[in-house]
Amino acid sequence: MPPYRSGLDVAHLVGDPVEVSTVTTSLADVGSSGATLRAFLHGLPGVDRVGADQRAAMLGTRSIKTSAKAMAIDLAISMVDLTTLEGADTHGKVRAMCTKATHPGEGAPRVAAVCVYPDLVAVAAGALRGSGVKVASVATAFPSGRSSLEVKVSDTALAVAAGADEIDMVIDRGAFLSGDYLKVYEEIVAVKAACGSAHLKVILETGELSTYDNVRRASWLAMLAGADFIKTSTGKVAPAATPPVTMIMLEAVRDFRDETGRQVGVKPAGGIRTTKDAIKNLVLVNETAGEDWLSPDWFRLGASSLLNDLLMQRQKLTTGRYAGPDYFTLD
Amino acid sequence: MSRLAVRKTYKLYIGGAFPRSESGRSYAVTSPKGDFLANASRASRKDVRDAVVAARKAFPGWSGATAYNRGQILYRIAEMLEGRRAQFAEELGGGKKAALEAVDATVDRLVWYAGWSDKIASVHGTANPVAGPYFNLSSPEPTGVVGVVAPEDPLVGLISVIAPAIVTGNTCVVIASERTPLPSITLAEVLATSDLPGGVVNVLTGHQQELAPWLAAHMDVNGLDLTGVSDADLALTCEQAAAENLKRVLRPSPDEDWRAAPALTRMTRFLETKTVWHPMGV
Numbered sequence: 318m319p320p321y322r323s324g325l326d327v328a329h330l331v332g333d334p335v336e337v338s339t340v341t342t343s344l345a346d347v348g349s350s351g352a353t354l355r356a357f358l359h360g361l362p363g364v365d366r367v368g369a370d371q372r373a374a375m376l377g378t379r380s381i382k383t384s385a386k387a388m389a390i391d392l393a394i395s396m397v398d399l400t401t402l403e404g405a406d407t408h409g410k411v412r413a414m415c416t417k418a419t420h421p422g423e424g425a426p427r428v429a430a431v432c433v434y435p436d437l438v439a440v441a442a443g444a445l446r447g448s449g450v451k452v453a454s455v456a457t458a459f460p461s462g463r464s465s466l467e468v469k470v471s472d473t474a475l476a477v478a479a480g481a482d483e484i485d486m487v488i489d490r491g492a493f494l495s496g497d498y499l500k501v502y503e504e505i506v507a508v509k510a511a512c513g514s515a516h517l518k519v520i521l522e523t524g525e526l527s528t529y530d531n532v533r534r535a536s537w538l539a540m541l542a543g544a545d546f547i548k549t550s551t552g553k554v555a556p557a558a559t560p561p562v563t564m565i566m567l568e569a570v571r572d573f574r575d576e577t578g579r580q581v582g583v584k585p586a587g588g589i590r591t592t593k594d595a596i597k598n599l600v601l602v603n604e605t606a607g608e609d610w611l612s613p614d615w616f617r618l619g620a621s622s623l624l625n626d627l628l629m630q631r632q633k634l635t636t637g638r639y640a641g642p643d644y645f646t647l648d
Numbered sequence: 649m650s651r652l653a654v655r656k657t658y659k660l661y662i663g664g665a666f667p668r669s670e671s672g673r674s675y676a677v678t679s680p681k682g683d684f685l686a687n688a689s690r691a692s693r694k695d696v697r698d699a700v701v702a703a704r705k706a707f708p709g710w711s712g713a714t715a716y717n718r719g720q721i722l723y724r725i726a727e728m729l730e731g732r733r734a735q736f737a738e739e740l741g742g743g744k745k746a747a748l749e750a751v752d753a754t755v756d757r758l759v760w761y762a763g764w765s766d767k768i769a770s771v772h773g774t775a776n777p778v779a780g781p782y783f784n785l786s787s788p789e790p791t792g793v794v795g796v797v798a799p800e801d802p803l804v805g806l807i808s809v810i811a812p813a814i815v816t817g818n819t820c821v822v823i824a825s826e827r828t829p830l831p832s833i834t835l836a837e838v839l840a841t842s843d844l845p846g847g848v849v850n851v852l853t854g855h856q857q858e859l860a861p862w863l864a865a866h867m868d869v870n871g872l873d874l875t876g877v878s879d880a881d882l883a884l885t886c887e888q889a890a891a892e893n894l895k896r897v898l899r900p901s902p903d904e905d906w907r908a909a910p911a912l913t914r915m916t917r918f919l920e921t922k923t924v925w926h927p928m929g930v
Binding site (some may be wrong): 530637638639640641642643 | 696697700837862865866867868889892893
């Protein structure tokens, strides 16, 4: 008998290796209680930190040139969630961004979505009507997620009612880190219900989760609770979307589909500023999750300044001369 | 026992640092007699790109500094150069007396341009009499990032193209003379220790034929000084590429006498005049 059992009436402590419980509990029942959820999440294999860092770094060294680069740039542009999440956002700024989202530049494909705060959803939805660009809105007391469930649910419902096609919710990192997985799970379930037909992206804020094991657990937790997308970060915390974290989340969605047959998308956000970063992410997707995820329906890049760099690189490829920022819209 | 000589590796100067070329290439530099002197980095188009990024980043700070401050820093470069007189004389080679004279001429040229920093606006700016209650002022402002193809003269010629570009607040990317690049890197060491912010001057060594067209075509470069281009075809290509975004161009001048007293044209070519109307009595 292990020494800690005396005087303690818990089955096992956080971080203990436990028998993988998927054998006994079906995935559908994992969320039935805090204990089964904890047993499942802690039964997930740990992440080899050194290995993950090295593999992500190695995949980042792939050289993508000429016609492959041109394809990658256009694919990356079509995956961008053009984002503005600042206190100083105005209707005019959102409208300008929507115009850019639908017409990024000569011959460039339109972006996947525009991401704004809930109060600006109606403006964005009006500007994007009929364009095919989706309206995404952050909700649930973004970026900290520190509010009551009622507020989070009505925040979500209001954004959906205003015309949002996609909701980016944040998880309660405090609850997650203190081990209250059931609270996080139930919040996601409740917000998913409030979304109705809108897609739900769950932001894990990996910069605050501190370990890769936690990233893997949070990914599974979000997917089990019904997320359509898992997203790395709010963009308000550094480090944001680092390659190893994105890779671990891609592994999670791949394994989740093998297990359940349901495909979940991934959205790295924050810190992706250059074409090089974007292409590295595409390589990660292709090598980790597979080609099925190489589409704007299953992979997004949350960014604001990235789009200009992609457009500049695109122009460099078409004209053969280096592009300058003077010839692109400021945003 | 003789000690092991520490030989200098000549690198590039980009954004205040001394990196090797991204391409990893180098080329042998020889004296006029054909003796091997050193290996210099052979920059690639990607080094040009990085240098332009560095120059663009340095531009707001440098153009926003007071003219007085810029003059002081140029004067500081002259001081540092004076302190390294012997080193430069040795690197220039040739006769010792001629080499020392060349270094002195370089220092004098720097001091001359340093003095112009806070005077050029008075000479080339005006207060315009207008028919209305306004102060109407025209003042020369730096144009931005200037690409410079340096002339063969390794020191006086080099400083005579760099100093006028930066004294008015521009930042520059310099393609050093292909045959005599070594003094330009040693000059970069002087620049790096003279309070000149990193990125204001970026020095690339390599093949002019390879690098100049990329610099001329770069859309984030605002001015182009082709002084050191001796090949007429290359000059034509560069001027055509520069026309794409209306760069201010200084055309090649292969026979310029670098010891003669300079005119103001090297400064004024990379200045643009801005006129502002200030309402009076408000």
